[in-house]
Amino acid sequence: MKCIDAMASLDDLAEGGLSESRRIEVERHIESCRGCRAESDRAKALFALVDGLPRDIAPPHDPWTAIKGRIEHEKPGRAGMRGALPYLAAAAALVLGLSGSLLLPGAPWRSENGRLAYRARPIPASFREYPDLAQSQATFEAARAELYAALDARKGSFSKETMKVLEKNLGIIDDAVSEIRGALEKDPGNDTLSSFLIAAYENEIRVLSQAASLRGSI
Amino acid sequence: MKRTTLALLMLAFLASLASAQKKVDERLPAETDGLVRISNLAGSVRVSGWDKDEISVTGTIASNVERLEFSSESGLATVKVVMRSGAWSAKDSEIEVRLPAGSSLDIETASAKVDVEGVKGKMRLVSVSGAIRVEGPLAAFIARSTSGSVDIAAGGANGRAQTISGNISIVSPGGDLSAESVSGNIAVRGGRVDSAALETTSGGIRFDADLGKGGRLDAKNMSGSVDLTLNPGIAADFELSTFSGKIDNGFRPDSGDSGGQAKSLSFSTGKDARVKAESFSGNVRVSKRD
Numbered sequence: 001m002k003c004i005d006a007m008a009s010l011d012d013l014a015e016g017g018l019s020e021s022r023r024i025e026v027e028r029h030i031e032s033c034r035g036c037r038a039e040s041d042r043a044k045a046l047f048a049l050v051d052g053l054p055r056d057i058a059p060p061h062d063p064w065t066a067i068k069g070r071i072e073h074e075k076p077g078r079a080g081m082r083g084a085l086p087y088l089a090a091a092a093a094l095v096l097g098l099s100g101s102l103l104l105p106g107a108p109w110r111s112e113n114g115r116l117a118y119r120a121r122p123i124p125a126s127f128r129e130y131p132d133l134a135q136s137q138a139t140f141e142a143a144r145a146e147l148y149a150a151l152d153a154r155k156g157s158f159s160k161e162t163m164k165v166l167e168k169n170l171g172i173i174d175d176a177v178s179e180i181r182g183a184l185e186k187d188p189g190n191d192t193l194s195s196f197l198i199a200a201y202e203n204e205i206r207v208l209s210q211a212a213s214l215r216g217s218i
Numbered sequence: 219m220k221r222t223t224l225a226l227l228m229l230a231f232l233a234s235l236a237s238a239q240k241k242v243d244e245r246l247p248a249e250t251d252g253l254v255r256i257s258n259l260a261g262s263v264r265v266s267g268w269d270k271d272e273i274s275v276t277g278t279i280a281s282n283v284e285r286l287e288f289s290s291e292s293g294l295a296t297v298k299v300v301m302r303s304g305a306w307s308a309k310d311s312e313i314e315v316r317l318p319a320g321s322s323l324d325i326e327t328a329s330a331k332v333d334v335e336g337v338k339g340k341m342r343l344v345s346v347s348g349a350i351r352v353e354g355p356l357a358a359f360i361a362r363s364t365s366g367s368v369d370i371a372a373g374g375a376n377g378r379a380q381t382i383s384g385n386i387s388i389v390s391p392g393g394d395l396s397a398e399s400v401s402g403n404i405a406v407r408g409g410r411v412d413s414a415a416l417e418t419t420s421g422g423i424r425f426d427a428d429l430g431k432g433g434r435l436d437a438k439n440m441s442g443s444v445d446l447t448l449n450p451g452i453a454a455d456f457e458l459s460t461f462s463g464k465i466d467n468g469f470r471p472d473s474g475d476s477g478g479q480a481k482s483l484s485f486s487t488g489k490d491a492r493v494k495a496e497s498f499s500g501n502v503r504v505s506k507r508d
Contacts, residue, residue, distance in 0.1 A: 159328075162346055165365040169382045169400040172420050176440040180498060183461065192459055192482065196498045199438055203419055207382055207400060210364070 001029040006036045013040060116155065116167045118148030121177065124185045133184075133194060140201040147208035154212065166211050173204045239278040242286050242313070248273045251320040251339065252293035259301065259328040261310035262348075267319030267336035273297070274316040280309030295321075322357075331366070354390070367402075374409060391427070403442075411435075418442055422500075426507065429454065433491040443500045446493065450506035453488020458504065460497045468505030 006029045009018060013026050030037045120141060127134045155163060177200045184193045248254070250271050256263055261280070273295050279286055287298040299311045311330075322339030325332055331348040334341065340358045343350050349366040352359065354373025361368045361377065367384040370377070376393025379386045385402045388395065390409035396416070397404045403421040406414060410428040417423075418439040426447040429435055437444045443463075448454075458465050459482035470485050495502045 159346075162364060165347075165383050169419075172401050176419050176498070180440070192461060192496075196440065196461065196496070199417065200419065200440060203398070203400060203417065206380075206398065210362070210380065210382065 001025055006030065006033070010036070010040050116163065116170060117152070118145055120145070121181070124181065124188075126185050126188045130188050133188060136194075136198060136201075140205065143205055144201075144208070147205065147212055150212040151208055158211075166207070169207060170204065173200060173207065176200045177204070239280055239311075240283070241276075241278050243274075243276045244286070244288050245272055245274045246288065246290040246295070247271060248290045248295050248318055248321070249293045250318040251322070252290075252295060252318070253322045253324065253339075254295045254297065254315070254317050255324045256297045256313075256315060257326045258299040258311055258313055258330045261312045261330045263325060263327060263330055263332050264312075264314040265323065265325070265332075265334045265337060266314075266316050267321065267338065268316050269319060270316075271318055273318075275313060277311070277313035279311040279313070282309055283311055286313075349384070358393075372409065376411075385421070428452075429491040429493070431490050435491070435493045435495075437495045438497070439500060440498045441500050442497065444495045444497050444502045446495055446504045447507050448493070448504065452491060452493075454491035454493045455486045455489065456484065456504065457492075457494045457496075458483045458502050459495075460500065460502050462499045463497050463501040466501065466503040466505075468503070 284302040323341040327345045329347045332350045335353040342360045345363040347365045352370045359377035362380045365383045368379045371389045372391040374392035379397045381399045381402045395414045400419045405424045413434045416437045422442040
């Protein structure tokens, strides 16, 4: 089957409107074709949006939505993130899978302050007495590393303006994380600070996911 | 001399060809409650609802556009500005789409601004840097822009708005609302929500709306301010906190504090709803609506 034939059937596939033999044929093609798979995921997400859930319309293909739900579910307690790593890693993989062609070609981007590259945030010694806090930090770091890698693979083709926005705003989050971590290092048992740190990390992951999944097929 | 003049004329002719825009004016029948997908990289997308069972596409498309893809079949319509293969940059294409008012929308742009009026269905609106503006009533929305603003008159609809640097303004939401940004401001005004989750990093949050019975309002940011204006008769449990900012409590002025570190304040005016507002270094303010 050629891509053009599969593409013509993707909406019907998403709606469950294909005959059994046609469905198998299209699914077999999708298995082996990344481009059609991405389009198929998009069609399914869109029909889910249109068909249902008027009170919870978070887009199913938004990796962060899925991650966040799992994180909330998995949270064992204060700042706890045990068990979230597989979902974060899966999200990063999903983002990589979603990344198709790129958005707006432009001149090669040169970062002005290096805020668009992954920089590990070491776990402070004072966190080690608080396993949940240390674990949550490690979990987010793993997700950051993967998402930055996904972004890095694409950023040469983003427009200069988009890159500037991303760099500036990831810098804002980085500053917030640094400030909160600084306060937490002095008071690692502070629940309020822990919740702020998690919120800042979550926002960073959301932005990275959003950036890495900017679609280029429009 | 003649040769130079001729060359200049040729260049001017070629330049005029390159910048030429094509006009479009097409119509197709459509279902009254179908799904319409629209995509256009740069320029603008204007969408309005009407009471006819057809879709009309008018406007101009840029010279480096290969074609306008327009189809409508079995409740699914597509309006797509297709760039020429290898086009280096997107030039502006301005398209106006009129469609049945009951349609649902799925719009994607890069820098093109999106403007929707009079469409009642659900919508997913995604742009990279284009501003998104919707004038309701609509059924539900997902609006996402990286640096463009999101401005939605929701007419009671629930939805989700996300930006990175763009400001978010939602007027008259209903049901469940969430809005997230990094450096953009979030403003919610009017309407009555069952739940609202508002979060930014450095932007400010302003909420001036009502909470339904059993409603929840969560507002959180890192360095911006949180400013909530609520019905004076609201019966809710309040939790206000800031690490290094100030709390200004208009419901219990005597319990407010200022200065110092790591403040939190909990009080209750009733059990119908829950209000939580947090900022790391910004100020938190709750006040009664006049």
